Amino acid sequence: MDTAHIREKEEIRVMSRKEAGAGKVKWVGVAVGCIVAGMFSGNLAQGSQEGKFKYEDFEKPNYCGTCHKEIYQEWKQSLMSQSYTHEWDEIEYFKLALPHSQKLEKVAGVKSGCIACHGPLAYLTGDIPPKPVSAGTRVNEGVSCEICHNITGTTEAVPFNFSFTVDPNGTKRGPRKDVESSAHDVAYSEFTKSPELCATCHDEQSPYGAWVKETYREWKASPYAKEGTRCQDCHMYHAPGKSGLGGKEWNNIAHHVFHGSHVPSKLGGTVDVAVYPLKQTVAPGSELPIRIELFNGKAGHFIPSGSTEERMFWLEVRVKDEKGLDAILPVIPKGFVGEEFTIADSKAVAYQAMGEIMEVPGYKGVSRDGIVPDGSRIFRRPFFDPQGRMTICQWYTADNTKVDYRIGPRETKIENFTWKVPEGASGKVTVEARLFYTQVPSSVGEFMGVPPSEYAPILVNEATVAVNVAK
Numbered sequence: 001m002d003t004a005h006i007r008e009k010e011e012i013r014v015m016s017r018k019e020a021g022a023g024k025v026k027w028v029g030v031a032v033g034c035i036v037a038g039m040f041s042g043n044l045a046q047g048s049q050e051g052k053f054k055y056e057d058f059e060k061p062n063y064c065g066t067c068h069k070e071i072y073q074e075w076k077q078s079l080m081s082q083s084y085t086h087e088w089d090e091i092e093y094f095k096l097a098l099p100h101s102q103k104l105e106k107v108a109g110v111k112s113g114c115i116a117c118h119g120p121l122a123y124l125t126g127d128i129p130p131k132p133v134s135a136g137t138r139v140n141e142g143v144s145c146e147i148c149h150n151i152t153g154t155t156e157a158v159p160f161n162f163s164f165t166v167d168p169n170g171t172k173r174g175p176r177k178d179v180e181s182s183a184h185d186v187a188y189s190e191f192t193k194s195p196e197l198c199a200t201c202h203d204e205q206s207p208y209g210a211w212v213k214e215t216y217r218e219w220k221a222s223p224y225a226k227e228g229t230r231c232q233d234c235h236m237y238h239a240p241g242k243s244g245l246g247g248k249e250w251n252n253i254a255h256h257v258f259h260g261s262h263v264p265s266k267l268g269g270t271v272d273v274a275v276y277p278l279k280q281t282v283a284p285g286s287e288l289p290i291r292i293e294l295f296n297g298k299a300g301h302f303i304p305s306g307s308t309e310e311r312m313f314w315l316e317v318r319v320k321d322e323k324g325l326d327a328i329l330p331v332i333p334k335g336f337v338g339e340e341f342t343i344a345d346s347k348a349v350a351y352q353a354m355g356e357i358m359e360v361p362g363y364k365g366v367s368r369d370g371i372v373p374d375g376s377r378i379f380r381r382p383f384f385d386p387q388g389r390m391t392i393c394q395w396y397t398a399d400n401t402k403v404d405y406r407i408g409p410r411e412t413k414i415e416n417f418t419w420k421v422p423e424g425a426s427g428k429v430t431v432e433a434r435l436f437y438t439q440v441p442s443s444v445g446e447f448m449g450v451p452p453s454e455y456a457p458i459l460v461n462e463a464t465v466a467v468n469v470a471k
């Protein structure tokens, strides 16, 4: 079979897309971005390929796994294969987004919109709403091999909102020019290798026009983009080997681990933390200023990124001694607009929309910050619904520009604390700084019945310094 001309055709098409888009991205991006934002408000589902295909047009991942064994195992363990089945995803769609889409015209598009990114096979085949996970239909395959390797490009100059185009014609698009497979045709694709592939699902705009996911746009503005370090370089590590049975030996096979914040060892150490007490020896009854520095040296985007409506990253500072002293210090406010959302407050309630959608009588909301100790600094970007209440419903977000206090790529944040040394203190006291991360506020997790493992705090880093209390 003559696959050479297919490859050539693919390459030509990909190149012309690139020429049309990449060179002029800055200008085209601005113009198109405005038009899209206008068109888009009111309807999340903008993809033109909804319902265009049949499930049979796509192979099952375990078929691909017969030859691409390692890649299959990696993908199977990653969130890509669980994007529909992961419990919080199922809960949020069936208990909140789907009922909301049936009640409120403005968000009607999320009925298929959520599925376009989380269960693309169901979206492309028009199986909307899909069956629950327990029914075992093919939507459960999540973001499968056949999605990414059939993607030919995007309809947007700067992709977002499932703006990918697929062509399941049997040809697998991949990163290499000189490969052959007896099992299927292969075509080299610039798009597969590009961060724009990731952007089609990792950037999202709400029906109200708010940018509710911008991992790609954050990356694009970062030093990593300028240095040419792609999403693929950090999330699909490369190593020597073969990608499949009968394949060639390469020195840089792309592994499909997609480790992110759900993998504690990936998250661990992404932010450095250092503690600087002003003095090594302090007198009882005096005040000790403490400075803490946090450096995001490893993520190619903000921390947290992605589903920022529900992610919290916080700094807990304690002073302790062996005689029973154990106090958590409150951060000293800096005075920026919206700062109150970045300092933990056990009295603050939020997320009222959840109860409204679920029609819980007399619902007043739940704790805004869950288990985060009072006074701790929270690095987050709060989202607000059309009524101005903080929300975890990203599709119901009207504004998220009030305050964005996350840690940018290669950014250092400095936080200040004061320890009022008790009159009776003496001897060695330790100042401990701990950084924690949660996927979902514990209060939301409890209310929605999410398994506790999905919102348990993860220790990202810690640092301890000893000071001496003496007259």
Ligand code: HEC
Pocket (backbone or CB within 6 Å): 059, 060, 063, 064, 065, 066, 067, 068, 145, 146, 149, 172, 173, 174, 175, 176, 177, 179, 180, 181, 182, 183, 184, 186, 187, 188, 243, 244, 245, 246, 247, 248, 249, 250
């Ligand atoms: C019978 C074995 C077999 C099966 C089944 C198979 N492949 Fe392959 N595939 C190969 C071989 C061999 C290569 C070439 C690998 C090499 O030389 O690096 C390959 C290459 C690829 C490439 C790489 C192209 C590139 O540019 O590097 C992709 C992508 C791919 N396959 C995807 C899939 C998908 C998706 C499926 C399931 C629908 C699948 N394959 C099923 C054997 C298979």
Ligand code: HEC
Pocket (backbone or CB within 6 Å): 061, 064, 065, 068, 071, 072, 073, 075, 076, 080, 143, 144, 145, 146, 147, 148, 149, 174, 175, 176, 192, 193, 194, 197, 232, 233, 236, 243, 244, 250, 252, 253, 254, 255, 256
């Ligand atoms: C989220 C999108 C995505 C999914 C899902 C995905 N891949 Fe890939 N795959 C990629 C990207 C991107 C590359 C190229 C990475 C690069 O440019 O460094 C790639 C590369 C490959 C390669 C070539 C590896 C090499 O370096 O030679 C093979 C083979 C492959 N994928 C097979 C599969 C199979 C089989 C599955 C399912 C088990 C799968 N992929 C799922 C995005 C994906």
Ligand code: HEC
Pocket (backbone or CB within 6 Å): 079, 080, 082, 083, 084, 086, 089, 116, 117, 118, 120, 143, 147, 148, 195, 197, 198, 199, 200, 201, 202, 231, 232, 235, 236, 258, 259, 260, 261, 262, 263, 306
């Ligand atoms: C078809 C849509 C789609 C494409 C394309 C896609 N992703 Fe994803 N990705 C998802 C979804 C959906 C999830 C969330 C899974 C979940 O938690 O439900 C996810 C999860 C992830 C995670 C795990 C994040 C965490 O919190 O641990 C990483 C890392 C990731 N993707 C990286 C990438 C990279 C890199 C690319 C491009 C090579 C890419 N993705 C392309 C849809 C996509």
Ligand code: HEC
Pocket (backbone or CB within 6 Å): 195, 198, 199, 202, 215, 216, 217, 219, 220, 224, 229, 230, 231, 232, 234, 235, 259, 260, 261, 262, 266, 267, 270, 298, 299, 300, 301, 302, 303, 304, 305, 306, 307, 311
């Ligand atoms: C320089 C390396 C690097 C680059 C480049 C990079 N990432 Fe990440 N990414 C990380 C690290 C480290 C983490 C874990 C820390 C975290 O969760 O923020 C992470 C986390 C994530 C998460 C989970 C975010 C969260 O806070 O829950 C997603 C999703 C993700 N990356 C997607 C992407 C996409 C898409 C791109 C490209 C547009 C990309 N990453 C580029 C290193 C990188």
Ligand code: HEC
Pocket (backbone or CB within 6 Å): 086, 088, 089, 092, 093, 097, 110, 113, 114, 115, 116, 117, 118, 160, 161, 162, 200, 201, 202, 203, 204, 260, 305, 306, 307, 308, 395, 439
């Ligand atoms: C444009 C693509 C896209 C759309 C549309 C989308 N999501 Fe997601 N979703 C993602 C990606 C990518 C992630 C992973 C980001 C991260 O790890 O922070 C994610 C993460 C999530 C998570 C967090 C999963 C976890 O394990 O913590 C939930 C829950 C979720 N989405 C539900 C929904 C619901 C419900 C809708 C519809 C209202 C929706 N999503 C619409 C792409 C999308």
